[in-house]
Amino acid sequence: MFGKNKTDTKQEDPAGGERQGFFKRLRSRLNRGDSWLTYDLANLAPGGKIDEDTLDELESLLVMGDVGIDTTERIIAELQASLARKQLNDVEALFAGLRQSLLSILQPVAVPLEIPQQSNPFVILMVGVNGAGKTTTIGKLAKRLLDQGMSVMLAAGDTFRAAAVEQLQVWGERNDVPVIAQQSGADPAAVIFDAWEAASARGIDVLLADTAGRLQNQQGLMDELTKVRRVIARQDEQAPHEIMLVLDASQGQNALVQAEKFHDALALTGITVTKLDGSAKGGILLAIANQLQVPVRFIGIGEAAEDMQPFSAEDFVDALMSRDTQA
Numbered sequence: 001m002f003g004k005n006k007t008d009t010k011q012e013d014p015a016g017g018e019r020q021g022f023f024k025r026l027r028s029r030l031n032r033g034d035s036w037l038t039y040d041l042a043n044l045a046p047g048g049k050i051d052e053d054t055l056d057e058l059e060s061l062l063v064m065g066d067v068g069i070d071t072t073e074r075i076i077a078e079l080q081a082s083l084a085r086k087q088l089n090d091v092e093a094l095f096a097g098l099r100q101s102l103l104s105i106l107q108p109v110a111v112p113l114e115i116p117q118q119s120n121p122f123v124i125l126m127v128g129v130n131g132a133g134k135t136t137t138i139g140k141l142a143k144r145l146l147d148q149g150m151s152v153m154l155a156a157g158d159t160f161r162a163a164a165v166e167q168l169q170v171w172g173e174r175n176d177v178p179v180i181a182q183q184s185g186a187d188p189a190a191v192i193f194d195a196w197e198a199a200s201a202r203g204i205d206v207l208l209a210d211t212a213g214r215l216q217n218q219q220g221l222m223d224e225l226t227k228v229r230r231v232i233a234r235q236d237e238q239a240p241h242e243i244m245l246v247l248d249a250s251q252g253q254n255a256l257v258q259a260e261k262f263h264d265a266l267a268l269t270g271i272t273v274t275k276l277d278g279s280a281k282g283g284i285l286l287a288i289a290n291q292l293q294v295p296v297r298f299i300g301i302g303e304a305a306e307d308m309q310p311f312s313a314e315d316f317v318d319a320l321m322s323r324d325t326q327a
Helices: 017-030 052-064 069-084 091-109 134-147 164-175 188-202 219-235 253-266 284-292 313-321
Strands: 122-127 152-155 206-209 242-248 270-274 296-300 308-310
Touching: 017 313, 052 069, 052 091, 069 091, 069 284, 091 284, 091 313, 122 134, 122 219, 134 152, 134 164, 134 206, 134 270, 134 296, 134 308, 152 164, 152 188, 188 206, 188 219, 219 253, 242 253, 253 284, 270 284, 284 296
Parallel strands: 122 206, 122 242, 152 206, 242 270, 270 296
Antiparallel strands: 296 308
């Protein structure tokens, strides 16, 4: 979990009922109906024999499941090597081999967000396109940080979208945290600069800075984000300490394109994947992990605060490959 406030045990062990309930719900969403992977994988080799034809069918399932061409090729190549070594004798061996392959992709990016003790505010710059759930993620993250015993401030850097400031202020009131805002159309960099000064003066632990949702192909708006980053760095050369991209899982391969463009422009340090409840696939997370190797901090499956949890590679793969949707 977070590095700060290690004496607070209430949130230190989220593997209790709340976390177990989260992954139970994730499992049911990823495997509802005729799942893209689990249901079909169990029926790829009804006679129990695993061969190249089986792997060809699996390759098609992975591609259709938003895993992407490059990542699918990596997975299939690993399974073909096992098949050549005669290690894929039956469906159970195929399941085991696939699970290991998925873990090898996801475990390197399953890195929790660590917030160290420091004199200046720890600045988290939140970026992403409209509709990805960025502002909602800020609210959920603020609550999580508060539960860790940290003080939090919000910066309303989205000065263009109608009602964006009001939406952030609602989250601020809900969590009882201050929100720094200016009038509509104000310079986002100026808003976040003012927020940093206020957070520093008040001894705030974490500053969560919202930004305007933008498409990755809007170069002017992407340039604005780099300006915001430069302005923050003038106050603290290490800031922003986290540049977190919020991605909508239901966008499929377009989410990967978004991640690549934002990473090129800003050098992302973390990703939160939202709306996994809106996609019965979940494979896009594998594509992002394989292509970018950027830490995946959180995943989300709903609107409630507890519907966002730290990303666990093992829990995610177990949910993806579960053959018991009632578990």
